[in-house]
Amino acid sequence: MKKIIAKNITLSVITGGILMASQIATAHTRLQIPSIDEGTRVYNNEIIGHGCRNPDTQAVDVTTIATVVVFPDGVDSSITVDGVASDQPLSDFIENWGSPVRKVQNKDVFEMEKQIKDPLGNVVGYWAGIGGRQGSLIGAVPFRTSSFVFTEASCAKSVKAIVAIADICKLTNIAGFNDADIMLWTPAVGSQFDGTDDLNGYNSPASLTINRTSALPEACGEGVEVVVTPSAVQLNRDMPVSINGNQIWPLSN
Incomplete structure (x- = not known):
């Protein structure tokens, strides 16, 4: 019995170590709660798992002095349905996209913060800066998402919003983007914030999935996944x- 217990403990330690190593290796900036239900306002956190890369030690512990988070505005966004590009508007799937996010006032990590608004006045993101996530600490930056409602006639069973994030360690121009100064967690869509495939985090944005809780129309079968x-x-x-x-x-410059 003692041998079995000891063996189980050893396996648990080894498994835990592997899982921890895996988590560290993939410690991208993500949303603490990446999946929410329809019809519920959710208080969430942007989790900054590490800083920029120290060129001397290669450790990702350079202080993050600012962060920028942008949700799709739903106006000129690209949409796929079950992986196939669609020209349908987002309102065909979510009836009240509007302002998908609101910043929760907080100075635990950054001292200054401001919401980002689109030309229609909708809040589509935020930036926060001054102070910052330091060393091996994890930064949690709070925000709240809207109470999303699926369009009744839609066949969408879920809508995944791709979220662009930039963790800034040093103010540079775009030409100066490198792993020592910025960590980009953005989709590669042809913007000046794509980064390049030799930079950490290339084309690996965060995301928020909204799961439908209202009934699908009978003709929809199992429904479709929208991004x-x-x-x-x-x-x-x-x-x-x-x-x-x-x-x-x-x-x-």
């Missing part, structure tokens, strides 16, 4: 950080 991704036009418009009308990131 909505911000366009290059939106990211070029909404990712830059400005204070009092002056763009402070990316630098202009």
Whole structure:
């Protein structure tokens, strides 16, 4: 019996170590709650798992001084239905996209914060800066998502929103983007914030899946999975950080 218990403990330690190593290796910036139900406002956190890469030690522990988070605006976003590109508007699937996110006021990680609004006045993201996530600490930046309602006639059983995030460790121009100064968790859609395939996190954005709880129309069968991704036009418009009308990131030169 003692041998069996000891063996189980050893296996648990080994398994735990493997899982921990796996989590560290994939510690991208993600949403703490990546999947929510229809009709519920959810208080969530952006989890910054690590900083930028120290060029001397190769450790990802350079202080994150700012973060930018952008949800698709649903206006010129690209949409796929079961993996196939669709020209249907997002309103065919979600009837109240509007402002998908609101920032929760908090200074635990960053001292300054501001919501990002699209031309219609909808809140599509936020930026936060000054202070920052340091060393091997994990940063949790709070926000709240809307109470999404699926369009009644829609066959969507879920809608996944692709979320673009930039974790900034040093203010640079776009040409100066590198692993020591920025961690980009953005979709590669042709924007100036794509990054390149030799940078950490290339084309590995965060996401939020909204699961339908209302009944599907009978003709829909099992339903379809919808993915909505911000366009290059939106990211070029909404990712830059400005204070009092002056763009402070990316630098202009």
